Amino acid sequence: MQTPRKIAIVGSGLVGSLLAIYLRKAGHQVHIYDRSPDIRKINFSGRSINLAMSNRGWKALDGVGVGDAVRAIAIPMGKRAIHLVDKLNFQNYGQEGESIYSISRGLLNRKMIDLAEDAGAEFFFEQKIWDVTLDEATLHIGETERGAWEEKKYDMVFGADGAFSRIRHRMQRQSMFDYSQEFLPIGYKELNIPANADGSHKLDKNSFHIWPRGAYMLIALPNLDGSFTCTLFMPFEGENSFDLLQERKEVEVFFEKNFPDSIDVIPKLAEDFFKNPTSTLVTMKCFPWTFEDKIALIGDACHAIVPFYGQGMNAGFEDITILNEMMGKYGDDWKMIFSEYQKSRKPNADAIAELSYRNFLEMSSKTADDRFLLQKKIEKAFSDKYPEKWIPLYSRVTFSDRPYAEALAIGDFQDAIMKQILALENIENKWDSKEVEDKILELLQ
């Protein structure tokens, strides 16, 4: 058991709330600050993408006994439903019974705050943190950046305050702090497919729906109330861009032409399109993540990634799993805990950033490509027969807790093999032959 400490967490999002539960279970006093109002008392923002909880997320939730409470608000999706302009294909994500889980970010956040309060964490909403004194773990709180500030001293401070973290902002001003932020030229906008009158879903409930169109795409994830949260990803400028959709008529014509089967199910298309903001997508990397035994960044505050692998929250939750492991291993030596935590997580955070960036191409283009679907079929057949020799990349990321960095490296190796396999003459007709199987075995040597 650790000696109880007085700990502040900045940010009451998913990672901040779950971290609070872990720290409470370890016997610490926990205060959580957030600049926003209590999300349980306000409407959601209309700028969210539904979450896809997978193995790493569940592991962190189950590790502190709150997995089942979250399962109650999650919908399993075992496959991709791929909406081409003229037909609908399905592609399983993993083995029979393996699913990712659609959860509304807002609903989950409310639930996590409830659970953290039940565990004894104290929340302070609408408290703006403007600065932190690193070597004293002291927060500076006030109404405005230039107004009067109050000081709150803690034993340690966790920055779980997201991609634009104020805690990191202070760390950035130290020497030798590596930092990068890079925006995609692609934005996203939330849309909505409402439930049928009887509360049922208008599309297959247990699928991740995707309309892959190359440089842009639409996705839809199911909600408990029968609705789907849709997200349109599209370039800001150029051909097929947000820039070209300025008028109601332009939006309607664009959807009729490119997403014909969406028209009937998105009744408030133009209304939502102009009401909801167009949001940006950023990849943020930094190092170090910690300062002595005083400050640690966690989740998006130290590794914000683009959403195309559905791993943002899962990676943040896995930070907590690893931090908790280090707490078990090093007891009261928080310097060691923080140091080993960042050493373990940094290469994996970089790897999932890279995988997520690459996956836009997979979702928006490759899922509409017969060669890619053939590759997936070959990989699946081989993996079914030799599960110890071949875990497909998607499964290693989503259905295992093997390190992301390993997934990236092995994924590249597998991809080089599959390039050679797909180059075999007449592969379309012999993809499930002994010859192909033997060739893969040979290339794996």
Added chain:
Amino acid sequence: MQTPRKIAIVGSGLVGSLLAIYLRKAGHQVHIYDRSPDIRKINFSGRSINLAMSNRGWKALDGVGVGDAVRAIAIPMGKRAIHLVDKLNFQNYGQEGESIYSISRGLLNRKMIDLAEDAGAEFFFEQKIWDVTLDEATLHIGETERGAWEEKKYDMVFGADGAFSRIRHRMQRQSMFDYSQEFLPIGYKELNIPANADGSHKLDKNSFHIWPRGAYMLIALPNLDGSFTCTLFMPFEGENSFDLLQERKEVEVFFEKNFPDSIDVIPKLAEDFFKNPTSTLVTMKCFPWTFEDKIALIGDACHAIVPFYGQGMNAGFEDITILNEMMGKYGDDWKMIFSEYQKSRKPNADAIAELSYRNFLEMSSKTADDRFLLQKKIEKAFSDKYPEKWIPLYSRVTFSDRPYAEALAIGDFQDAIMKQILALENIENKWDSKEVEDKILELLQ
């Protein structure tokens, strides 16, 4: 002629001062702010590397008629003096008569401020800019970050305030601002070789002296007063690191062993070693560099690079040359001037960042490598015979004003050719043969 505007420049360094002269010659009112005292009235800091002025720098100075004033305080260096542990080699930088020029940063800065004042720019020292309102080109100035601030409104503001620019800091907080800062694990420390009693130089005056030792190196550049400014570049940690040189004795033993011929010429070695700070090396990239027709970043404020190509100041001065070109081209359309300026400079800034990063290896390791020196000999012989077919990379960067991005691309192409040439059997003995020449000609096709 442009319509006169009221312009603020933040930063009275080399780029800020030269920019002021250009803007004054174009008829504008120019105020220059700096948070530090007037460098003409204080001692230098003991943390500088001497500058190596080359073609791009001279072009910018001559473009506004101040080149000769600077030539008066510059010392030509036509070659590298390569101090191996047991011998001294020389390597010319370019053709006969081509030199880079050693200048003390402090002396040059004083001179540039004098020249800018002569041109009518007004300087405001010890004025701390804490923030800028981008769309109003308004500076916020005060004693402390949290104290009272005064506002100064301009028609436009230039951020020439270096790698840790406050002006960029505000731009960074906009959405869609790409940014990265990456520190090398290598630090540097200034040391000094004093003049002989008669004022003459203790080492060859017209050489860039270098002691290449692989992971670390020492360099020395001549000053007008007979002294040399030396810089030791070395890892912070590990084998042969600053970390291991904590005691006077350790420093002396290290220099005796690794830089034996430096011992007699650096009399205050240990004293300076512990008096002068160990400084960090950062590469900083960002985009955009400008905000509408109100704000523009220039020099290190938008592209800080490591010093191993001697191009930091040269690249910053070239920003001014290009900005001035755009002023000539687009008159009062400052939106267009800023937009074309950043579009032209960004790829070249990225290229010189990459070239500078790579050049540490060339300076610290390759200059001690016979194969590398052989490669340079082959390139020089071929380039002498076919100057229109082969400009060596170093010459293209240093003695031309061709774009850096072109230098990087062509340099990579040339390097691939030289790899093949050096792989020829018995190349040591036939390097200046017709066969090798023909082979290069063939590979250039």
